Amino acid sequence: MQIQLPKIHQGKVRDVYQVDDQHLLMVASDRLSAFDVVLPDVIPQKGALLTQISNFWFDMMRPIIKNHLTGIPVEQVIPDADEDLQQRAVVVKKLKALPCEAIVRGYLIGSGWKDYLNTGGVCGIALPKGMQQAAKLSETLFTPSSKAAVGDHDENITFAQMGNLIGTERAAQIRDVSLKIYHQAQAHAENNGIIIADTKFEFGLDADDELVLMDEVLTPDSSRFWNQSTYLVGTSPESYDKQFIRDYLETLDWNKQPPGPRIPAELINKTAEKYHEAYRRITGQSY
Numbered sequence: 412m413q414i415q416l417p418k419i420h421q422g423k424v425r426d427v428y429q430v431d432d433q434h435l436l437m438v439a440s441d442r443l444s445a446f447d448v449v450l451p452d453v454i455p456q457k458g459a460l461l462t463q464i465s466n467f468w469f470d471m472m473r474p475i476i477k478n479h480l481t482g483i484p485v486e487q488v489i490p491d492a493d494e495d496l497q498q499r500a501v502v503v504k505k506l507k508a509l510p511c512e513a514i515v516r517g518y519l520i521g522s523g524w525k526d527y528l529n530t531g532g533v534c535g536i537a538l539p540k541g542m543q544q545a546a547k548l549s550e551t552l553f554t555p556s557s558k559a560a561v562g563d564h565d566e567n568i569t570f571a572q573m574g575n576l577i578g579t580e581r582a583a584q585i586r587d588v589s590l591k592i593y594h595q596a597q598a599h600a601e602n603n604g605i606i607i608a609d610t611k612f613e614f615g616l617d618a619d620d621e622l623v624l625m626d627e628v629l630t631p632d633s634s635r636f637w638n639q640s641t642y643l644v645g646t647s648p649e650s651y652d653k654q655f656i657r658d659y660l661e662t663l664d665w666n667k668q669p670p671g672p673r674i675p676a677e678l679i680n681k682t683a684e685k686y687h688e689a690y691r692r693i694t695g696q697s698y
């Protein structure tokens with residue numbers, strides 16, 4: 412559906428529109444990315460599922476932290492919004508984004524695992540010797556990164572560097588809030604068969620300089636979700652959502668540069684079902 416608002420940002424998956432000085436419209440598309448490349452096929456309803464998963468968590472975390480949702484119905488800013496757009500879009504408060512991202516790791520995987528192999532720790536935090544890939548960390552780690560300019564990759568920073576960027580008190584507040592959100596979400600997800608191996612939060616400041624949780628929260632795009640029933644330490648568990656697609660792409664002779672290849676319909680359907688399953692497990696409802 413055509414949106415008659417100025418588009419101020421297009422991410423791999425989401426489009427952001429300016430509503431007015433204080434509000435943005437964030438629209439999650441059905442686009443799918445793998446190896447940082449947006450693929451030519453879409454996953455039906457993926458955007459709506461992502462938005463609704465975020466909304467579920469924002470609501471659950473209200474006692475812990477303010478969030479960017481305004482509750483303004485999409486139809487109020489897009490009068491002819493169809494049901495589809497209403498499900499995939501949210502009207503949010505336009506915040507002053509903080510220049511760092513809050514990464515929380517409950518398991519030793521991905522760049523954390525690589526770092527551990529090279530240095531014996533993750534982002535400068537020393538860990539016990541002899542840990543295995545995908546092991547649960549005895550203490551959840553907070554490993555911030557600085558938000559890179561468009562095109563650049565985000566860069567890990569120490570907690571002290573984060574303090575230099577935004578102030579020590581603010582950094583401590585973000586660390587504490589992030590760990591709280593993660594622990595509450597992890598407990599909820601584990602009760603429903605999902606392990607949240609790690610995740611990334613973004614925060615901004617509102618007009619009163621209060622800390623607000625923004626962007627997307629605890630979706631398969633911003634987190635690593637694993638299936639509890641197939642989780643095995645010492646392996647690299649595939650992320651919940653991308654499993655079929657990545658396995659397929661690895662069988663191709665593709666250099667992981669755009670344009671990405673087409674994906675067979677059967678895999679599109681299987682992947683769509685994984686997003687539905689994530690939604691069902693997290694929210695307890697079927698979409």
Ligand SMILES: Nc1ncnc2c1ncn2[C@@H]1O[C@H](COP(=O)(O)OP(=O)(O)OP(=O)(O)O)[C@@H](O)[C@H]1O
Nearest residue numbers: 422423424425427479503504505506508613625626
């Ligand atoms: N309430 C908000 N106020 C201001 N900016 C926000 C708010 N919520 C999210 N943002 C910003 O909007 C942008 C959303 O973009 P998006 O996540 O789709 O793409 P990206 O992060 O640039 O790239 P990609 O996720 O594709 O790697 C991010 O820069 C995010 O920090």
Ligand SMILES: [Mg+2]
Nearest residue numbers: 422423626627
């Ligand atoms: Mg993003």
